[in-house]
Amino acid sequence: MWIPRNVRETILDAARTRPAILLTGIRQVGKSSLLKRLFPEAEYVTLDKVHIAQEAETNPTKFLQRFKKQVIIAEVQYAPTLMRHLKILIDENREENGKWILTGSQQFNLMQQASESLAGRLRVLQLGTLSASELQQSGLLNNPSEQLWKGGFPEIWANNLRSDNFYEDYLQTYLERDLRQLLKVTNLRDYRRFLGLLAIRAGQLLNFSELAKDLGIAVNTVKAWVNVLESSGLIVLLPPYYQNLGKRLIKSPKVFFTDNGILCTLLNIHSTVALEASTFKDSIWENFVCVELLKNGFVAGRNLFFYRDQNAVEIDFILDHNSHITLIEAKSNELPQPQKLNFSKVQPLFSQRTLCAVACTIDRAGLTELKEYSLYNPLLGFQW
Numbered sequence: 001m002w003i004p005r006n007v008r009e010t011i012l013d014a015a016r017t018r019p020a021i022l023l024t025g026i027r028q029v030g031k032s033s034l035l036k037r038l039f040p041e042a043e044y045v046t047l048d049k050v051h052i053a054q055e056a057e058t059n060p061t062k063f064l065q066r067f068k069k070q071v072i073i074a075e076v077q078y079a080p081t082l083m084r085h086l087k088i089l090i091d092e093n094r095e096e097n098g099k100w101i102l103t104g105s106q107q108f109n110l111m112q113q114a115s116e117s118l119a120g121r122l123r124v125l126q127l128g129t130l131s132a133s134e135l136q137q138s139g140l141l142n143n144p145s146e147q148l149w150k151g152g153f154p155e156i157w158a159n160n161l162r163s164d165n166f167y168e169d170y171l172q173t174y175l176e177r178d179l180r181q182l183l184k185v186t187n188l189r190d191y192r193r194f195l196g197l198l199a200i201r202a203g204q205l206l207n208f209s210e211l212a213k214d215l216g217i218a219v220n221t222v223k224a225w226v227n228v229l230e231s232s233g234l235i236v237l238l239p240p241y242y243q244n245l246g247k248r249l250i251k252s253p254k255v256f257f258t259d260n261g262i263l264c265t266l267l268n269i270h271s272t273v274a275l276e277a278s279t280f281k282d283s284i285w286e287n288f289v290c291v292e293l294l295k296n297g298f299v300a301g302r303n304l305f306f307y308r309d310q311n312a313v314e315i316d317f318i319l320d321h322n323s324h325i326t327l328i329e330a331k332s333n334e335l336p337q338p339q340k341l342n343f344s345k346v347q348p349l350f351s352q353r354t355l356c357a358v359a360c361t362i363d364r365a366g367l368t369e370l371k372e373y374s375l376y377n378p379l380l381g382f383q384w
Contacts, residue, residue, distance in 0.1 A: 001158045003138045005034055007127060012038060014123040015098030019090045022076075022102045022114050025127035026233040026258065027178075028170065030154045031103040032074050034127065039070060039101060046074035053078040060085040067099075074103045083117035090121050105178075105232055129153050129259045131295040133381035144379040145361075148288055149275050151261020167265035171195070178232065190215065194225055198235070198255060199266035203286040205252040205308075206237065226255075233258055236294065241305035241318045250308045256290045263287055285332035286316055289359040292378040293317060293328075307346055315346050316359075319384065325354045326384070334361045335375075343373055 011034070014021045023031050036044060047053040056063045056079035064085055076082055086100060114122055129152030135141050140157050150156060150163045153170075175188050197214055208226070212219040229235045237253035257263040263284060269275050275284065298304040298319060307315040307327075319326035329341055336358045343356040356373035366382060368375040376382045 001138075001140075002037070003130060003134060003140070003154055003158055005030070005127065006131065006134055007125060008034065008038060011035070011125060014125065015039070015101070017097060018121065018123040019094065019097055020086065020100035020102065020118060020122045021098070022104060022118075022122055022124045023127055024104055024124065024233070026129075027105060027174070028153055028155060029127050029129050031127050032072065033154075035072050035101055035103065039072065042070040042072050042101060043067060044072045044074070047078040048075045056082055061088075064089055070099050070101065072101045072103070075105070076102045077104045083114055087117045087121065090118070094121075128291070128295045129261075130157060131381075132292055132379055133383055136381035143272065144377075145272055145275075147379060148260055148284055149264040149269050149271065151259045151264070152291075153259065153261060156261070163261055164265065164270040167261055171262070171265065174234075190217065191225065194222070196266050198226075198229075199257065199263050200280070201255055202257055202263055202280075203254060203283040203290075205250060206255045207252065234262065236290070236300045238290065238300045238304065238306055238317075241307050241320070250310070254306055256287050258291060258294065260284060260288050260291060282330075282332050285359075286330040289328070289330040289378055290317065293319070293384070296384050298384070313342050313345050315342055321384075323352060325350045325352055327354060327356045329358045331358055331360045334363065336360055338372075341373070 011021065011023065023035060025031050032044070032046070035042075045052060047056055053075075060079065060082050063079075064082070073082075090100065114124060130138075131152065132144070132147060135147060135152065135157065136144075138157065141147070151167070153166065155161060156163050156166050171192075175191060194211075194215055197211060201211070206226070208219050208222050212222045215222065226235070226237075230237055234257065236256050236258055238256060239253050240250055242251075257266075264270070264275070267278065267280055267284075269278055269280075269284070275281060278284070293304055294300070298321070303320045305318045305320065307313075307318055315327045316330045317328040319328065327343055327346060329336065329343070331340075341358065347354050347356060357367070358373055358375050359378050360375055361379065362368060362375045362377050364375075364377065365380045366376070
C-alpha cells in the first residue's frame with residue numbers, strides 16, 4: 001500500500017525551479033520510492049552497489065555524462081567527489097531544471113559538499129518517517145497512540161509488519177554496516193549499550209562526561225559516537241534558547257531520537273500496555289512532540305529550541321517563527337495541571353507576541369484555546 005507524503009508538492013515545485021534536488025533522510029524512510037513515484041520516467045541508479053559507487057567516485061565526469069535525461073541518483077554519500085563534477089555539468093546548462101535528483105543519508109560531509117559545490121543550484125529537502133498527519137490521512141491508524149511505540153517507518157504501516165522485528169533488523173543493519181564504515185567500531189556490544197543509555201536520556205540534557213562514565217569509555221569516544229548518530233539523522237541535539245534573555249541559561253543540549261519506534265525498541269517497549277506501564281512514558285511523549293515539530297518543518301537550532309534556567313525553570317520547546325514566539329509544554333496526560341506549567345514564569349522574558357500551548361492527549365483535533373494557553377494533540381495530526 002502506498003502512503004502519500006506531505007512533502008511531494010514541495011519536491012515537484014523544486015524540480016520545476018532548480019537544476020538539482022537533494023532529498024535527505026535516514027535509511028528506509030522511503031526516499032527512493034517517493035522519487036520513483038513522482039518521476040516515473042526518470043532513470044534510476046543507486047550507489048548502494050559497490051561497483052557503481054566506485055565508478056562514480058573514480059570517474060565522476062564519465063559517470064554523469066552518460067545520463068541524457070532526468071535521473072535519480074540514490075545514496076550519493078558513497079561518491080563524495082560527485083558534487084564538484086555535477087556543478088560543472090549544471091553550469092553548462094543552467095536553464096535545465098529538475099534533471100539531477102539525488103538522495104542521501106543525513107551525513108555532515110554530504111551536506112557540506114552539497115552546500116559548497118552546488119550553492120544556488122541545489123534545493124535540499126528532508127524526508128522523515130511518517131508524520132501523524134500522514135498516518136491520519138492513510139486510514140491505517142486503529143489507535144493513534146500506537147504511533148508512540150511503532151514509530152513512523154512506512155514499511156511497518158504499509159505492510160502491517162511487527163515493529164519489534166523490523167527495528168531489531170534495522171538497528172542490526174545500521175550497526176554492522178554504517179557504523180563499521182563511519183567509526184570503525186570494533187566492539188558493537190559496547191555501541192549497543194551506548195544506544196540504550198542514550199535512549200534512557202531522551203528528552204534530557206546530554207552530559208557527555210556522565211555518559212562516558214556509565215559506559216567506561218573516553219569522553220571523546222562518546223562525543224564521536226554522538227556526532228555520528230546526529231549526522232546520520234538518528235538523533236537530534238536541541239540547543240537552549242538564550243537570545244536576548246537576561247537569565248543565565250543551561251548550555252547543554254537535550255537529546256531526542258528522530259523516530260519513536262527506534263527509541264521504544266531501545267527501551268524494550270513494544271506495545272501500548274508496555275508504554276503505559278513504563279517509567280519512560282513522559283520522556284517518550286516529549287520525544288514524540290519534538291519529532292512532530294521537526295516533521296512540521298522546524299529545525300533544531302534555527303527556529304526550534306528549549307528553555308531552562310539555573311533555577312530549573314523549563315519550557316520543553318520554543319518555536320521562534322514569523323516574528324512570533326510559541327512556548328510548548330509536553331504533558332502525556334489528557335488535561336495538564338495548570339500549576340505544573342511554567343508559562344507565567346517565562347513568557348514575560350519575551351517582548352514579541354507569545355503563544356503558549358500544551359501538547360497533551362486531549363481527545364480533540366486542532367487547537368483548543370483556553371484563557372491562558374491552548375491545548376493540542378500531536379497524535380491527531382495537528383500541524384503548526
